[in-house]
Amino acid sequence: MRPPVLYTFRRCPYAIRARLALLLCDIEYDAIEVDLKNKPAAMLLLSPKGTVPVLQLQDGTIIDESYDIVQWALANNYPDKFLLMTEERKFIAEPIYTKLNKEFIFHLNRFKYPDRYADVDMDLHTNEIISFLNILSSELQQYDFLCGSAPSYIDILVFPFIRQLRIADADILTKNANHGLLAWFSWWSDSSCFQEVIRKV
Ligand SMILES: N[C@@H](CCC(=O)N[C@@H](CS)C(=O)NCC(=O)O)C(=O)O
Numbered sequence: 001m002r003p004p005v006l007y008t009f010r011r012c013p014y015a016i017r018a019r020l021a022l023l024l025c026d027i028e029y030d031a032i033e034v035d036l037k038n039k040p041a042a043m044l045l046l047s048p049k050g051t052v053p054v055l056q057l058q059d060g061t062i063i064d065e066s067y068d069i070v071q072w073a074l075a076n077n078y079p080d081k082f083l084l085m086t087e088e089r090k091f092i093a094e095p096i097y098t099k100l101n102k103e104f105i106f107h108l109n110r111f112k113y114p115d116r117y118a119d120v121d122m123d124l125h126t127n128e129i130i131s132f133l134n135i136l137s138s139e140l141q142q143y144d145f146l147c148g149s150a151p152s153y154i155d156i157l158v159f160p161f162i163r164q165l166r167i168a169d170a171d172i173l174t175k176n177a178n179h180g181l182l183a184w185f186s187w188w189s190d191s192s193c194f195q196e197v198i199r200k201v
Contacts, residue, residue: 002030003030004028004029004058005030006022006054007040007046007047007053008031009036009053010200013160013164015066016160016194017053017066017160020193021074023197024082024151024193025077029055047064055072066157067097074153082150083147083149083152085152089152092139092154093152093153096139096146096154096158100132100161103128103132104129107124111165111168126172130176133176133177136162137178140183140184155184162185163189166185
């Protein structure tokens with residue numbers, strides 16, 4: 001049987017989440033690299049909203065949100081070295097995800113591409129970015145990963161966006177991250193799993 005098919009884009013942080021989760025969960029898939037300016041008709045038929053990643057499962061189920069792909073992968077084959085997600089840990093992870101999704105990404109997009117938006121306020125975006133870095137720094141003061149001493153889904157969801165920030169402006173990260181956050185960032189950047197999913201093919 002053909003493995004699941006992932007419509008992806010190499011540099012897309014959402015798609016990186018999906019590829020990281022599938023790799024860490026040892027789930028084989030066929031990747032279709034999408035040209036975002038010329039999306040494949042087959043993908044648009046499966047998911048008309050036209051964003052990557054889109055995962056088509058063997059039974060035809062479509063998962064077209066990166067968060068859901070990460071959760072599906074973990075539900076299928078939870079990595080041995082990952083944290084067990086207790087309710088207490090989810091209580092830490094979910095607010096970080098909400099802040100990332102509802103606030104940080106909004107500010108990051110405007111910080112990175114001020115010319116593309118009409119509602120840019122650089123001071124506000126910079127302050128909001130720093131405030132999110134402070135939250136991560138405080139979580140990573142105690143432990144090596146965001147929810148404890150081993151990785152969990154929240155690390156996979158957050159890392160690709162901190163990488164985007166680092167690419168946009170390395171200084172804002174190095175000046176505002178504590179040692180724990182910088183070490184966490186290096187760990188993920190240097191990890192064989194990230195190197196594998198970001199490799200140019
Ligand atoms: N909420 C979606 C967002 C995915 C998303 O916005 N992906 C971008 C690429 S990084 C995209 O496909 N944009 C559509 C386009 O550029 O036309 C998810 O988490 O999967």
